[in-house]
Each structure stands twice: as C-alpha cells, then as structure tokens.
Amino acid sequence: MNVDRRRRRIVVVGGGVAGVEIATSLGRRSKNDQSMPAVILVDRDSAHIWKPMLHTIAAGTRDISQQQTPYLAQARDAGFEYQPGEMCSLNRANRTIGLAPLHAPDGRLLVPAREIAYDTLVISVGSEANDFGTPGVQEYCFKIDSRLQADAFNREVRIRMLQSVAQEQDLSIAIVGGGATGVELAAELMQLTQIAEAYGAPALSSRIRITLIESGPRLLPAFPDDISQATEERLESIGIRVMTNSKVSAATTEGFELDDGPTVTASLKVWAAGVKAPAFLTNLDGLESTRGNQLVVLPSLQTTQDPNIFSLGDCSSLTLSQGERPLPPTAQVAHQQAQHLIRHLPAVISRGKRPPDFNYRDFGSLVSLAEYDAFGSLGKYGLFKGTTIRGRLAQLSHAMLYRSHQARLYGFWRGSLVWMVDRLNMRLRSAIRLD
Structure with a gap:
C-alpha cells in the first residue's frame, strides 16, 4: 500500500498485541475514509505471533506457520502500510524516527538505514527477559x-x-x-x-x-x-x-x-x-524512562515530554492514581490500552482533543500447563471476581483469549474460519513439530 505523503501519519512502532491491533483497526478506518491519517506499522520481524503463545512455538507443540500473521498480508487486508525495520533513534523536532539497517543472516544488507516521518507516534515495542547482568x-x-x-x-x-x-x-x-x-x-x-x-x-x-x-x-x-x-x-x-x-x-x-x-x-x-523494555528507549531524545528502559506515560498514554508520542504495553510505565505501582507488563494491559487508543486517537488527531485518561480493569490471570491442567484467577471485576478456576474451564478461557485476538485481527467470520482450520489441523497433522 502506497501512502499519500500529503496525509497525516500515525506511525506505530512494534507489531505485538497492542501495535498490530491498533494498526489493523485504524488502518481499516483509514482505508475507507481518506480524511483519516494514514497508518504505518514498523517492526523488525516479518510476522506477528500472539506473545502468550511463544512457549508453544518454542516447544514445538504448535506449528509456527499456522499461528503467525505475516505483516504484509495483514497490511494489505487491513489498509495500513508495513515497513520492516528496527527503531533506533528519534528526532522530536523534525518528527522523524530512525530505523537501523536490516541484514540477512549471512551479513548481506537487505534494507538500508532510513528515516520515517510521523505526525503521531505510537511506541509499543514490548519487552524482553532481564538477565540483571548475570554472567554467562x-x-x-x-x-x-x-x-x-x-x-x-x-x-x-x-x-x-x-x-x-x-x-x-x-x-x-x-x-x-x-x-x-x-x-x-x-x-x-x-x-x-x-x-x-x-x-x-x-x-x-x-x-x-x-x-x-x-x-x-x-x-x-x-x-x-x-x-x-x-x-x-x-x-x-x-x-x-x-x-x-x-x-x-x-x-x-x-x-x-x-x-x-x-x-x-x-x-x-x-x-x-x-522484564525490561528494549535499551534504545533510554534517553530517547529526552523522553522520560525508568531503570527498566520503559517510557513513562501520563494516564492519557502520552509520554510526559511530548503529547504527540504515545507509548503502551510492556515498554511503557503507567501508575494510575488509585495504584501504588505501575501496571504489570501483561497482554491484558496491552490489549486494553490498545483499545483505548483505537477509540480516542482519531478524535485526538482530527480535533486536537486531549485523550481521556486510561482506566484499567483487572479481569484476572490465566496460566496453562499444556494439556495437563490450567489455572485462573478472575480478578477484581465481574460477578465472580476473586474466584479461582482450574481444569477445562480455565483451558477454555485461555484459548478464548487467543481466539478473541484473532477475531480482532481478521474479523469475526474469518477469525472463526481460522479457528476451525486450526482445529482440523490438530486432528489431521502431527501433534508436534517433526520437520
């Protein structure tokens, strides 16, 4: 998709849970409404996988080819532009981000270093394990x-x-x-x-x-x-x-x-x-960050030093007025923050309105022990708040979180077809990766 340079630009850096949902939803609006800003998604990888599923890919109990969403295909269907690259710098005065060059495994240059202009920047680059400097x-x-x-x-x-x-x-x-x-x-x-x-x-x-x-x-x-x-x-x-x-x-x-x-x-x-955010976020052209490299944001999800830059998910640090500590780096938080920006970002850009404060609802946590068992805590909201569940009900709840994410990316009917094909493949193909 070629972006009209005269249109305003929303640049989303990071194609994880939050980033790909924002790019998909706002891209669909932009595709059907030329008055909407163009949407650009930047990620160093070529495909998206729901992060809570990575352990199944690592073990080989899920097929990576079936669970990944190529960014190019998603961009075509949803109406945003995908740019491969890893953000390495920021120029707030010129409103540009710098992307590092991409190289093939054998060292060949694939994509040279370059800059991308933005009007509104959304940083959602996720997190990584923190080794705390442990030797080896x-x-x-x-x-x-x-x-x-x-x-x-x-x-x-x-x-x-x-x-x-x-x-x-x-x-x-x-x-x-x-x-x-x-x-x-x-x-x-x-x-x-x-x-x-x-x-x-x-x-x-x-x-x-x-x-x-x-x-x-x-x-x-x-x-x-x-x-x-x-x-x-x-x-x-x-x-x-x-x-x-x-x-x-x-x-x-x-x-x-x-x-x-x-x-x-x-x-x-x-x-x-x-857990820590990527190191390049520290001292990123004056943006405030924590010891864990997270960008400090206001309740509106805007960075403290620049109202045109938003950050959400694992790479951001937000302490709400009623909270004693920052929100946890979970997919649940990232999803809720993404939905908040999806609802309010168009009005912020078109009318210059200040976005309302983000309100987090803790719906609990789930952990799945493969096919052996699963456990869940239903959190602080709803009729059964604080309830602990386990077994098949917890496993189904865990699966529904993933299927809901797929439905947001593909739409209800196509997401349902993807689910059906996945279930058929589980019956017809080997239960583990054998290639």
Missing part, C-alpha cells in the same frame, strides 16, 4: 521473547532430542524464571517429550530432565497463593523438578551456578526471568 546468560542461554527466538530454541530442542534418542544420551533442560512463561514452557516441553515418545522415541521421557528455577519463594508471584501452590504440585506430578528460593549467580556451559547450592546441570538453558 548472553553466551549460554536461549530466550523466547520473540517469534525468531522461539523458533531458534525449537530447532535446537529437536536436534538435542534426536541426539538423545540416537545416542541414548540424557538431555537436561533448565529454565530460569517461575513466571507464566517459564511455567508454561516447562509443561509444554514435558508434553513434547511424551508425544515424541508415542511417535517412536523409546524411553525418551526417562532420559530428559526438566528443571524450573525461581529465585522467589513461590512460582507465579503475580497469582494468588493457592494457584502458585497447585501449579508447583502439578508440575512436580508430571516429572518437572521445581526449585524455589534459588538465585542464579552465573550461567556456564555445564548449567546454572546458584548463590547457595550446587550447580544445576543443564545442556539446554533458557532464561525467562525478569
């Missing part, structure tokens, strides 16, 4: 913060599992971080092992050891105590070793060294602890 993490650990990282880890898992079967060797996997990502990845890896054994990998489950390491006193610290306890018990019942109160001091080729205890041996190491 960058050299020896995998992370699964993006589609490409999850796919890279899955390729390595399949190689190591093949070696384990062919050479009758043990395979030890250790995951640091007892939040939702680490917990769900551990369960999916165990399911992967059991399905692979059913496909003809004899005694594989007896050769693979999975360890989950958490520095705090319990798993899932953002969840109620009863869910944390039940989750730990369920993980241990399916053969996962859970270590709490275990702070990692270093990662090595052999495994993880602990502050107080023996080294946890691991041939495959995953770091899923901590």
Whole structure:
C-alpha cells in the first residue's frame, strides 16, 4: 500500500498485541475514509505471533506457520502500510524516527538505514527477559521473547532430542524464571517429550530432565497463593523438578551456578526471568524512562515530554492514581490500552482533543500447563471476581483469549474460519513439530 505523503501519519512502532491491533483497526478506518491519517506499522520481524503463545512455538507443540500473521498480508487486508525495520533513534523536532539497517543472516544488507516521518507516534515495542547482568546468560542461554527466538530454541530442542534418542544420551533442560512463561514452557516441553515418545522415541521421557528455577519463594508471584501452590504440585506430578528460593549467580556451559547450592546441570538453558523494555528507549531524545528502559506515560498514554508520542504495553510505565505501582507488563494491559487508543486517537488527531485518561480493569490471570491442567484467577471485576478456576474451564478461557485476538485481527467470520482450520489441523497433522 502506497501512502499519500500529503496525509497525516500515525506511525506505530512494534507489531505485538497492542501495535498490530491498533494498526489493523485504524488502518481499516483509514482505508475507507481518506480524511483519516494514514497508518504505518514498523517492526523488525516479518510476522506477528500472539506473545502468550511463544512457549508453544518454542516447544514445538504448535506449528509456527499456522499461528503467525505475516505483516504484509495483514497490511494489505487491513489498509495500513508495513515497513520492516528496527527503531533506533528519534528526532522530536523534525518528527522523524530512525530505523537501523536490516541484514540477512549471512551479513548481506537487505534494507538500508532510513528515516520515517510521523505526525503521531505510537511506541509499543514490548519487552524482553532481564538477565540483571548475570554472567554467562548472553553466551549460554536461549530466550523466547520473540517469534525468531522461539523458533531458534525449537530447532535446537529437536536436534538435542534426536541426539538423545540416537545416542541414548540424557538431555537436561533448565529454565530460569517461575513466571507464566517459564511455567508454561516447562509443561509444554514435558508434553513434547511424551508425544515424541508415542511417535517412536523409546524411553525418551526417562532420559530428559526438566528443571524450573525461581529465585522467589513461590512460582507465579503475580497469582494468588493457592494457584502458585497447585501449579508447583502439578508440575512436580508430571516429572518437572521445581526449585524455589534459588538465585542464579552465573550461567556456564555445564548449567546454572546458584548463590547457595550446587550447580544445576543443564545442556539446554533458557532464561525467562525478569522484564525490561528494549535499551534504545533510554534517553530517547529526552523522553522520560525508568531503570527498566520503559517510557513513562501520563494516564492519557502520552509520554510526559511530548503529547504527540504515545507509548503502551510492556515498554511503557503507567501508575494510575488509585495504584501504588505501575501496571504489570501483561497482554491484558496491552490489549486494553490498545483499545483505548483505537477509540480516542482519531478524535485526538482530527480535533486536537486531549485523550481521556486510561482506566484499567483487572479481569484476572490465566496460566496453562499444556494439556495437563490450567489455572485462573478472575480478578477484581465481574460477578465472580476473586474466584479461582482450574481444569477445562480455565483451558477454555485461555484459548478464548487467543481466539478473541484473532477475531480482532481478521474479523469475526474469518477469525472463526481460522479457528476451525486450526482445529482440523490438530486432528489431521502431527501433534508436534517433526520437520
């Protein structure tokens, strides 16, 4: 889609949960109404995957090709423009952003460095795991913060599992971080092992050891105590070793060294602890940021130093008047903030109105342990507020969050067809990635 240079521009940086929903919704309006600003989505990757599903891509229990949404195809259908690139700088005086050059894996230049002009800028670049400067993490650990990282880890898992079967060797996997990502990845890896054994990998489950390491006193610290306890018990019942109160001091080729205890041996190491925003957001042309690189925003989601720049999701820090701490970096927060801007941004741009303050509603949290179990807390709103659910109801609720996201991207009918095709493929194709 070629953007008319005379039209005002909304540039959305980051195609995660918030960014792709904003670009899709406002792009559809812009497509049908030439008085609306043109919408440009910038992302360094070529496709979108719902971030809470990355652990299934990493384990190989979901097919990456079926779950990803290519930005070019989405841009064509929704009426926005996709620009590949990674934001690296900002010029607020000229209202331009700088994009770093993109290179192929072999070093060839694909897209040169360039600038993109904006009238309104929305930064929603997400977050990444925070290693807190722990020695060895960058050299020896995998992370699964993006589609490409999850796919890279899955390729390595399949190689190591093949070696384990062919050479009758043990395979030890250790995951640091007892939040939702680490917990769900551990369960999916165990399911992967059991399905692979059913496909003809004899005694594989007896050769693979999975360890989950958490520095705090319990798993899932953002969840109620009863869910944390039940989750730990369920993980241990399916053969996962859970270590709490275990702070990692270093990662090595052999495994993880602990502050107080023996080294946890691991041939495959995953770091899923901590949260921080990308480093380039710090000192971004005078915008205010936190120690975790998040952009500080007002209740209107505008940055504190520039009303033409909005930030939302994991890369922003917002403390509401009734809150004691910033909103958590979750997909739920990102989605609600995206819907807030979708409703109010057109009026802000066309009429110069100040956007109303964002109002967050905590509808609870869900965690899925593959096909083994699921747990949920229904939050602070609704008829059943504060209720804890588990089992099939929690699994269905978890699945519906994803299907709702797909419906917002594709529309109700096409989203329903995507769901149906996904269910058919689960019946007709292998349950794990075998290529």
